[in-house]
Amino acid sequence: MNLNNQKIINGLIIDPLIFTQKFVRACDVCICSGECCYYGVYTDKSEYEKIISKKDRILKSMDDSQTKIVEDWFEEEQEDNDFPSGIAVGTEVYNGKCVFLDKQGFCTLQKIAIEDGEDKWKYKPLYCILFPLVIFEGKLTIDDEHLERMHYCNKKENQVSTVFETCKNELKFLLGEKGFNELDEYRKEFLKLNIKENHEAA
Template sequence: MNQENQKIINGLIIDPIIFTQKFVKACDVCICSGECCYYGVYTDKSEYEKILSVKDRIIKSMDDSQTKNVEDWFEEEQEDSDFPSGIAVGTEVYNGKCVFLDKQGFCTLQKIAIEDGEHKWKYKPLYCILFPLVIFEGKLTIDDEHLNRMHYCNKSINQVSTIFETCKNELKFVLGEEGFKELEEYRNEYFKLNKKKDHEAA
């Protein structure tokens, strides 16, 4: 797709691969033990600060496979224009998984939000919420490098849906309800255009 035909919604360039890339029907940590969280994640500085603001609550909910030493939770800050603040802070890996992933494969950040009656993604970094989607250089696309590391989600036998179908709530979260409606319209236009091209080429 050339630059003139790029679809932009809420400031993000939409990569149409999200309409066709196959993926699992739904996330189920009982199957994969939160495999996508093994490598940690980059957080925006504001997300990093929000997490630290509830560090005592997080520590209370951690199990013996996790480090309760706050100094071991994050890497050093680095500049990154894909983050709203311009600063990214990576979570550390401890015991072969993200410091916030417990031994059952559940995210402690999501767990405490649910336990406290908050929205499940209140403390969860955007890039955790979005996977296998990612925002790269202003484009909403597929984190194929990370996806290729997976032992369950990247197997064709398990990919019975598309990322668009599986990640509707995540797409609504990042684009908003109106933005998601615009995305649905773009998806319909995309398939209609490609069907026409296929017919003309036949």
């Protein structure tokens, strides 16, 4: 395998950084307060429509730190080819956090799905599921700019794992079982060749 060759799975270019980037072993909002949600997120237009269709259910689970004015939940639509529909819609920030983040650090979209016995990610935007992974200009990579802002999962002493290891379920969700297995094979080859090249350079 030539490390300069691009690996493409399900139409996404794979950035090998996802195999080596250090990360926490698991997210724990009791420690981090869900600070990755403090800035809002871009959703695909279809995700936005799905969320709005559940507005009455979402309202029931919001707490007093969240705005219940539905018109204040999203920004204006904008063109963005990183999204399947070609249109991105950002969530608004209210009280210093995404409108859907409650005061305990939980995403209301995930909370209602769990409370209703549905798949926990049914209403959650893909970009939220994936972080610190991100799809940028057709490449599956690390959202290093956003990760740098974090005070828990970006601290070296807490980074006892890698993004690949911690985010296996998220990668399976994105790529499917077959795509994930292909990714894992690529990872093994990449790490083997990387070790060999480093050894030869030493």
